[in-house]
Amino acid sequence: MKFYSKWDNGLNSVLLILSSFVIYVQSDVPRPRGVSLSKASLYSPNKDFTCFDGTVTLPFSYVNDDYCDCFDGSDEPGTSACLNGIFHCTNAGHRPQNIPSSRVNDGVCDCCDGTDEYAVPNSCANTCEELGKEARAEAQRLAELHKAGSHLRQELIEKGNKKRNEMAEQLSQLERDKADAEKIKLEKESIKNEIENKENEALKVYREAEEKEKQKKAEEEKEKSRKESIEQFERFDSNNDGLLTSDEIATANVFDKNKDGQVDEEEIKYFFGDSENVDKESFVTKTWPLLKPLLMMEQGMFRPMQDNEESDHDTDEEANHDLDNEDQGSEDDNLDADLSIDDNEEHEIESDTTSKYDEETQKLINEATEARKQFSDAERTVREIDSNIRNIQQNLEKDYGLQQEFATLDGQCFEYEDKEYVYKLCMFQKVTQKSKNSGSEIGLGNWGEWAGDDNKYSVMKYTNGVACWNGPNRLTVVNVHCGLETKLLSVTEPYRCEYKIDLSTPAACDGSNTAQQQHDEL
Numbered sequence: 001m002k003f004y005s006k007w008d009n010g011l012n013s014v015l016l017i018l019s020s021f022v023i024y025v026q027s028d029v030p031r032p033r034g035v036s037l038s039k040a041s042l043y044s045p046n047k048d049f050t051c052f053d054g055t056v057t058l059p060f061s062y063v064n065d066d067y068c069d070c071f072d073g074s075d076e077p078g079t080s081a082c083l084n085g086i087f088h089c090t091n092a093g094h095r096p097q098n099i100p101s102s103r104v105n106d107g108v109c110d111c112c113d114g115t116d117e118y119a120v121p122n123s124c125a126n127t128c129e130e131l132g133k134e135a136r137a138e139a140q141r142l143a144e145l146h147k148a149g150s151h152l153r154q155e156l157i158e159k160g161n162k163k164r165n166e167m168a169e170q171l172s173q174l175e176r177d178k179a180d181a182e183k184i185k186l187e188k189e190s191i192k193n194e195i196e197n198k199e200n201e202a203l204k205v206y207r208e209a210e211e212k213e214k215q216k217k218a219e220e221e222k223e224k225s226r227k228e229s230i231e232q233f234e235r236f237d238s239n240n241d242g243l244l245t246s247d248e249i250a251t252a253n254v255f256d257k258n259k260d261g262q263v264d265e266e267e268i269k270y271f272f273g274d275s276e277n278v279d280k281e282s283f284v285t286k287t288w289p290l291l292k293p294l295l296m297m298e299q300g301m302f303r304p305m306q307d308n309e310e311s312d313h314d315t316d317e318e319a320n321h322d323l324d325n326e327d328q329g330s331e332d333d334n335l336d337a338d339l340s341i342d343d344n345e346e347h348e349i350e351s352d353t354t355s356k357y358d359e360e361t362q363k364l365i366n367e368a369t370e371a372r373k374q375f376s377d378a379e380r381t382v383r384e385i386d387s388n389i390r391n392i393q394q395n396l397e398k399d400y401g402l403q404q405e406f407a408t409l410d411g412q413c414f415e416y417e418d419k420e421y422v423y424k425l426c427m428f429q430k431v432t433q434k435s436k437n438s439g440s441e442i443g444l445g446n447w448g449e450w451a452g453d454d455n456k457y458s459v460m461k462y463t464n465g466v467a468c469w470n471g472p473n474r475l476t477v478v479n480v481h482c483g484l485e486t487k488l489l490s491v492t493e494p495y496r497c498e499y500k501i502d503l504s505t506p507a508a509c510d511g512s513n514t515a516q517q518q519h520d521e522l
Ligand code: MAN
Pocket: 433, 442, 468, 469, 493, 496, 497
């Protein structure tokens, strides 16, 4: 199969194979075509070749024979036979390059030295010298920029470290303040508890008196109602035999519930139940509660609820109960409000001028009110210190670069305008986009993390912005470049709701990145 496919090719292919197979001499080190200097020693013509993954060992003649033998493609660095092969171009005068070997002899010049297109000699001009010159000039420019910027960076480093030290100092001061504030809070709490105990003790007398008064009133009401009911019973018991019969109420208007001019059986049943008559006691306990509202209505003292008025009471009995307590209700509420004391700071006893308390009690109430206020102030102070501590701790935990070079930029905002939007990057906080037409602001991401590949501090990621319509949350990637000024160079949206910002800042200028270093890489 292998040999068949090899010899089945035309003459051109054979020549091509031979030219790939021939040891290629470059940079004084003989190596097969497409092999980098660093890998040259792995291809020794005097030995069999072992695929890089170690799976197969082949005669050296199989290297670059335009047939893929190794799973990792390492036997065909100079042909396009392996889908996963890598072709190395030396690009003398410019940067060496590794390209997928599928691009070898595909008619497109990928390497500036043209070595990837050897099938048609001279089809690619060697542009490495020219490109190398441009690249070296750019490297020189960058190195100079880095050098100039590194002075500013140094200033940022100094300020950043100062800021961090200040924050650390602030934090320890706040921690001391917190300890003091906690102590004051405990003191205030104990003062408050002590005075509240006294206050409660003093108010107990009032509470008991109020309770007694309440009970007394209830008793009186009950008695009044009973007296009234007996009076009514006696009024209707025309023969004074102690029993109220249907005949006796037949002509009494008030028992005519539906006002049809007669007291019918249904109405009698409503007031008497299953009995034919009621004695005084049953009248007081059962009939009277049903009759009283009707009587009051007749006397114009009580207006029943209309259907459209809201009511929790559906039965006459309940309505009646309500009536009985109508006057008392608001008074009781006041009483409860005045006398109930709890730890809830918002609930304070009013100290009005027309106090119903004796001087001593009123004094205690005033003192307790003040103690509660002082305690809640002390609590608030602790909460505020806590929140400041959390803020500083969060900032101290932020990664501001190896030498704190980005620290002073935290919170600083920079804007960029294009035709449609104004973009704003607030460093280490968030990115927003404001439409010039609608004026509404959209969050494009909140500070997430550093995410550069080689240099972590070359890319900032702001994530979890406002959700894109029918899509994921918006996010922004900020590429950080060296520049003499911190500013936004460009903002684009390469994919819907994914934004890219180019930011220049002296914080990213590294003086050790010299022209010589960059030159050496070329
Ligand atoms: C807004 C802007 C655009 C974005 C669309 C997505 O118009 O945030 O940047 O592409 O919404 O619907």
